[in-house]
Amino acid sequence: MRICVVGSGYVGLVTGACLADFGMDVVCVDQDESKIARLQAGDIPIYEPGLKTLVAKNEETGRLRFTTELAPALESAVAVFIAVGTPPREDGSSDLRYVRDVAQAIGGQISGYKAIVTKSTVPVGTGRMIEEIVGSGRCRSFSVVSNPEFLREGSAIEDFMRPDRLVIGSRDQRATDIMLEIYSPLRARGVPIVVTDVETAEMIKxxxxxxxxxxxxxxxxxxxxxxxxxxxxxxxxxxxxxxxxxxxxxxxxxxxxxxxxxxxxxxxxxxxxxxxxxxxxxxxxxxxVNRRVQERMLGKIESALGDPRGRTVAMLGLSFKPDTDDIRESPALFVLDRLLSRGATVRAYDPAAMDNARRFRPDAIYCGDPYEAAEGADLLAILTEWNQFRALEFDRLRTLLREPSIVDLRNLYEPERVAAAGFRYASLGRADGAPDSQRRPASAIPAGAAFGSEAG
Structure with missing residues (x-):
């Protein structure tokens, strides 16, 4: 089956590559000429484990192609997936301008039946909006389907290939049958499939x-x-x-x-x-609560550090989660911005996100590894739970840090272990750790700070 995917960002590229791996003949369309040129050259513009290999594999078989030309891709496609951005407006609502643009382009160019599938996350009612826009064009033979994505950055391919469920919102059996054929490998694996109406599918996401x-x-x-x-x-x-x-x-x-x-x-x-x-x-x-939590994280760092002005913080992690270079609304970026604005020097390291962060705050010092970041710092803060941050060499860190102080905002370590290595250690929802020489006497520990054996 021939499929057109409009939009070659994160969702569109993962969708196109995975559908091609299902055996579909997929053309990914994007109006960004530089992005398409990079993809045609084998250069993947986003960081996602396994995606480069999957794209290359299906390009080699001829099942996956990239173009800026929408009309030829639409002509032979049975299904057209809309996977363009829906950025937030200032009031929090979704900006659907790109969805409207694609719907208008489809309505003006299709001539035979198409299943038009919204993969983008869109508010309830968007399916009807697309139906009205496409229906005002020259073709009346189409159906709109809602097929929301549930992809986690860092594990998107696994999530697409082995999802917890597949949601299909459709108004007619013909479109439903097309979707079930596209996803036949998932049906064969016994993946639960929720078939419902368009509005309900939009709300599920x-x-x-x-x-x-x-x-x-x-x-x-x-x-x-x-x-x-x-x-x-x-x-x-x-x-x-x-x-x-x-x-x-x-x-x-x-x-x-x-x-x-x-x-x-x-x-x-x-x-x-x-x-x-x-x-x-x-x-x-x-x-x-999420806004207040980020403020509290800054407070925990400043409580351990003191006045940030003139102090140096080693920051481990910039992406919002591991295995991605995505810094959009990352709590780490909030902390980075506030520390720099309050006069601190920040030495930062992230395995994937430093190029993106550098565009956001070029005045931070971006380092080659955790130990370079720690050199001369007054405190080390862990913001993202990359696996490599779970195996830090404490003896080495102690010789590099100006002060043996760690604030772990991901609870990667046990406080006792870090304290035994000679560090002051603060984390979330647990008692702080401190070297034996800095521990309070038992009489100074608040009642209830230690666990008893009773079950309440």
Missing amino acids: YASNSFLATRISFINEVAELCERTGADVQVVAHGMGLDRRIGPLFLRPGPGFGGSCFPKDTRAMASMARDAGARVQIVEATLE
Whole structure:
């Protein structure tokens, strides 16, 4: 089956490459000539593990091609996937200008039946908008389908090839049958498929991401409460997650959620509710908590560092999560910006995101590895949970840092282990660690700071 994917950004490129690997004949279209030139030359413009290999493999077989010409790609395609950006407006609503542009272009150029599939994350009602725009063109033979993506940056290929579920929103059986044929490899693997109407499919995506963001904000508030009461958030989250009604995922405290999805989608859902004359107060609270959590992370660093002016901080991690170079709304970028603005020197290292961060704050010092970043710093802060940051050589760090102080905003280490290596150590939702020479006497430890054997 021949497929046209309009938009060769993150979602479009992953979608095109994976559909080609399913055996489809895929043409990816983008109006950005420089991007298409790079893709045709084998240069992948985004960082995603395994994507370069997958693209090269399917280009070699002839199943995946890139072009700036929409009309020829549309002509022979049975399905047209819309995978363009839907950036947020200032009020949090989704800017659908690129979706409208693509719909107008499709409506003006198709001549035979097409299944027009929205892969972009779009608010409820966008499917009907596309139907109206395309229907005003010369062709009346088409169907609009909602097929939201659930791709996590850093594991997008695995998520596409082995998803938890596949959601198809359609108004007619012909379009549904086309989608089921496209995804026949997933059907053969027994992937659950939700077939519903377009509006419900559009809502599933927003409800899913808003719920996951809410879990993150919830456990971050629990972490703050644990710090104030002497409980251990790691054990609390584990105890919660063993309840099958709750489960363990998205219960890890951190510096807040970021990236291209959760902040944008939660704001869009709140905006969508307002437009519908309703409020999603839990989602609104989730956003406010996330903002406050990022401020609290800065406070934890400044509490360990003192006045940032004239001090040096080694920052490990700039991307919003590991295995991506995406810095969009990254909590690490918030901390970086605030520290620099308050007069600190920041020596930063990230395995993938430094080029992007350099465009955001060129005045930081970008280093070649964690140890170069630590050289001469007054404090080391861990902002992103890259695996290589889980195996730092503490003896080496102690000789490089001006002061043996670590603030771990991802809870990568046990406080006792770091303290035994001679560091002052602060993390989230747990007691701080300190070398034996700096420990408070037992009488100074607040009641409830140590675990007893009773189960409450």
